[in-house]
Amino acid sequence: MTYPIFNSVVNRIESDLNKRNISLNSFRTWNEDRINATGLEIEIDLQPQTNFLKGLSINLDWDRFRETVLAKQLDGMQKHPCLQDEDNTSTGIAPIIDIEVSWLFDEKAPHPQMAAQNGNHSLNAASEWMEEITQQVNELLADDDIITRWHLEVEGSNDHKYLSAVNLISYFQYSLIDLKSLNEVHNFVIDRLEELLGKSKRVITIADQTLESQAA
Numbered sequence: 001m002t003y004p005i006f007n008s009v010v011n012r013i014e015s016d017l018n019k020r021n022i023s024l025n026s027f028r029t030w031n032e033d034r035i036n037a038t039g040l041e042i043e044i045d046l047q048p049q050t051n052f053l054k055g056l057s058i059n060l061d062w063d064r065f066r067e068t069v070l071a072k073q074l075d076g077m078q079k080h081p082c083l084q085d086e087d088n089t090s091t092g093i094a095p096i097i098d099i100e101v102s103w104l105f106d107e108k109a110p111h112p113q114m115a116a117q118n119g120n121h122s123l124n125a126a127s128e129w130m131e132e133i134t135q136q137v138n139e140l141l142a143d144d145d146i147i148t149r150w151h152l153e154v155e156g157s158n159d160h161k162y163l164s165a166v167n168l169i170s171y172f173q174y175s176l177i178d179l180k181s182l183n184e185v186h187n188f189v190i191d192r193l194e195e196l197l198g199k200s201k202r203v204i205t206i207a208d209q210t211l212e213s214q215a216a
Helices: 004-019 064-073 123-140 182-215
Strands: 024-032 037-045 053-063 096-105 147-156 161-175
Touching (some): 004 024, 096 182, 123 147, 161 182
């Protein structure tokens, strides 16, 4: 399955990130024909900008149904492959793009309340700064009407458990329903990406200040 609209958005994002001189750990697309889905996974290197986070992950999810609806909506899309299918019918799905943003904390950061003796997160110590960060991030993103949660990976024995991965994840949705051209789609997505990068910097500041204050 091909996704010309989404692929053109991916190319536009890659060009924009290159112009910003952002250091990327990874930039890759994926396709899963079995579920008619595709997506883009980006990981931005945050070091040495911050002492406590190692990366920022931005994932865009898309599918054939949204590609089809948007192709019907945009000017000049008569030859789009999704519109050549004789079985193509109205899906009733709105053209909405899902974006997942994850702040990847450094589990080996040198922080007394962040690390146990073996260099990994202590569950009890981590819960204190996670709760404080959650409260401030929820206030920051209150107007976005989104879901924010922690993703934790726990390792160790029954007597000593620690966190081997700590990620703060927010889920954003943006409607493309009012857009009429591919250029408008490009500009809209780049504007949203710029907003997310700006908010991400503020989340990083919150995380750094919280962990530094608890270490004092």
